[in-house]
Amino acid sequence: MKPTIxxxxxxxxxxxxxxxxxxxxxxxxxxxxxxxxxxQKVKTAFLPLQDTEIELLEPTSPESPVAKFIExxxxxIHHIALRVDNLEATLAELKxxxxxLIDEKPRCGAGGAMIAFIHPxxxxxxxxxxxxx
Ligand code: CMX
Numbered sequence: 001m002k003p004t005i006x007x008x009x010x011x012x013x014x015x016x017x018x019x020x021x022x023x024x025x026x027x028x029x030x031x032x033x034x035x036x037x038x039x040q041k042v043k044t045a046f047l048p049l050q051d052t053e054i055e056l057l058e059p060t061s062p063e064s065p066v067a068k069f070i071e072x073x074x075x076x077i078h079h080i081a082l083r084v085d086n087l088e089a090t091l092a093e094l095k096x097x098x099x100x101l102i103d104e105k106p107r108c109g110a111g112g113a114m115i116a117f118i119h120p121x122x123x124x125x126x127x128x129x130x131x132x133x
Contacts, residue, residue, distance in 0.1 A: 001090045003082035007113075007131040008046070008053040012066045012078040016045045016058045023047055023054065035110050042066050044110040055081075055110070079117070081129035087114050090130055094118065106132065 013019040016034060023029050029047040036043050041064035045056040057078055059067035069078055084090045087106045095101060102117035109115035109131065118128040 001084065001086070001093050003084050003130070005083045006052045007081040007083040007129075007133070008055045009077060010055045010057050010079040010081065010129070011076065012057050012059075012069050013075050014058065014070065016043060016056050019056050020045065023056070029054065036060065037110050039107070040064065040066075040109075046111060079127040079129050081115070081131045084130050084132055087116060087130055087132040091116055 011019075020031060024031055024047070029049060031045050031047050034043060034045045041059060041061040043058045043060055045058075047054040047056070057066045059070065061067065066078060091101060091104060091106070095104065100119040100122040102119050103115070106114040106116050109129075112133070114132045116130050118130065120127050
């Protein structure tokens with residue numbers, strides 16, 4: 001159940017195109033594709049860094065959790081995602097331990113990963129994503 005690596009760090013942005021001017025052009029980290037996650041009402045761009053990635057998240061609707069986050073806190077780090085080998089078993093174990101899960105079952109995330117979120121109330125204020133690839 002122990003997570004293995006930081007899978008990615010999610011950053012909420014108003015505009016992926018605008019943000020890429022810094023991440024791609026200034027820092028030189030090449031974006032490997034933009035994808036819409038319709039269910040989450042976000043557009044995502046992944047920028048790989050060896051074993052981990054930066055994920056830029058742009059809301060596609062005012063009802064998107066990312067739009068609500070930006071409205072409340074402004075652009076910035078939105079979540080941290082940790083990689084696990086067996087997401088279903090990890091969620092069952094966390095539930096057993098009384099952790100507040102946003103997703104009790106794995107669902108599809110960007111890049112073909114299976115993902116689930118843990119509520120910030122159970123993590124000391126960080127939105128934590130678990131990801132199985
Ligand atoms: N990081 C840290 N804290 C957060 C947070 C975030 N990203 N989003 C919300 N919170 C905090 C709020 O500040 C609030 O804290 P207080 O009660 O102390 O004020 C609390 O969590 C509840 O927030 P809320 O605004 O009352 O409720 P929301 O309706 O915004 O729901 C949450 C919050 C986390 C349940 C919701 O945003 C969610 O389900 N997120 C998971 C899904 C998601 O973010 N998807 C987009 C990513 C797409 C992808 O990568 O696939």
